[in-house]
Amino acid sequence: MMDLEERITMTLSLPAKVRIVEVGPRDGLQNEPKYLPTDQKIELVRRLAAAGLTEIEVTSFTHPKWIPNLADAEEVTRAVADLPITPFALIPNRRGLDRAMAAGAKGVTLVVSVTDAHNTANLNRTTEASVTELLELEAEARQAGLKTRVSLSVVFGCPFDGAVAPEHVAQIASRFVEAGAPRIGLCDTIGVANPAQVHALSTLMLTRFPNTEFELHLHDTRGQALANTLAGLQAGIRSFDAAVGGLGGCPYAPGATGNSATEDVVAMLHAMDVATDVDPATLLDAAALLADWRDTPLDSAAWRIARSGGAACGTPAVRATA
Structure with a gap:
């Protein structure tokens, strides 16, 4: 007879490796009340690259009037061009793409909400x-x-329109799939999703569009980001957005709070023997930069453990200066 651990191992279908797309320098900073100076943004990206993250959203080419914290998009993009990463930039329109290409961005994230509101x-x-x-x-x-x-955006729920029908999401996704878009992100913009919902929508998308890579972008508004990550893994998702320090939030999504904390996602995955190519100790060094700058604590359990002198999932304790 199998013991409990063996039964759990058989129930969980885990991949050998997943990809983490770091969105902290963009989504993590866009809603912060305090401005992170340009040189520190650049240093943050460098520390994240040193931790092994190879795809990093470094900025957003939106109008500075709407996202003042990312008004230095061109400067940041050019300054990190020498790093062995793909620096992504979020773009909402033609002007954004033109600016991103002129600045030398190697990747772009194109964003649209599935509700008109x-x-x-x-x-x-x-x-x-x-x-x-x-x-x-x-x-x-x-x-x-x-x-x-x-x-x-808002595929699991809209702050204005409420619940969103999975078929509506699939219809919009199908237009990008048919046009040849290789990667589509399913974004829990305000953190309302639950694991069953994440599993169901992820399964629907992967089944209906088997040749498209789907990614999950999760927020921890209700403390369910890690549970939702696991639900996505079980459905077959192999790429996840996360933000160092758990920072984040959308100025135009009432109630939205921080993203999945990169260090928490990495800690959970490594504890389950799922590889990420991310070094936890070096990642905490990137979090330390934000902790020294921010007026409030980071939204990261791994950081809190490290700051208290503990070690998580085999990661040596680090000295936090915040």
Whole structure:
């Protein structure tokens, strides 16, 4: 007879390795009340690259009036061009793509909300208007040799319209799939998803569009980000966005709080023998930069453990200066 651990191991279907896309320098900083100076943004990206993260959203090419914390997008993008990473930039429209390409971005994340209410609040246009433009821009970016990701926001719930039907999400995703977009992100923008919901939508997408890579972008508003990560893994998702320190939030999504903390996601995965190529100790060095700068504590259990002198999942304790 199998013991409990053997039964659990058989129940969990875990991959040997997953990809972590670091979004802290973009999504983590965009809603912070305090401005992180440009030289420190650049140093943050360098520390994240040193930790082994190879895809990093370094900024957003949105109008500085709307996201003042990322007004130095060109400078940051150019300053990290020498790193062995793909520096992604979030772009919402034609102007954003033009700026990103001129600055030397190697990858772009194109964003659209699946509800008109949130897309209008976020981008001042309907979902259909954004989709129409982004289909053209995504193809243009790929033709120019850039890596592309399409992020579908509020797929698990909208702060204005409430629940979102999975078939509605699939219909929008299908247009990008048919156009050849290789990667599509399913974003829990305000952190309302539960594990059953994440598993169901992820399974639907992977089954219906088997040749497309789907990614999860999760927020920890209700403390379910790690549980939702595990649900995504069980469904077959192999790429996850996360933000160092658990920072994040959208200025146009009431109630949204921080992203999945990169160090927490990595700690959980490594404890389950799922490889990420990310070094936990060096990652905490990147978190230390934010902790020294921020006026409030980081939203990361791994950081709190390290700061108290403990060690998580085999990671040596680090000296936190915050």
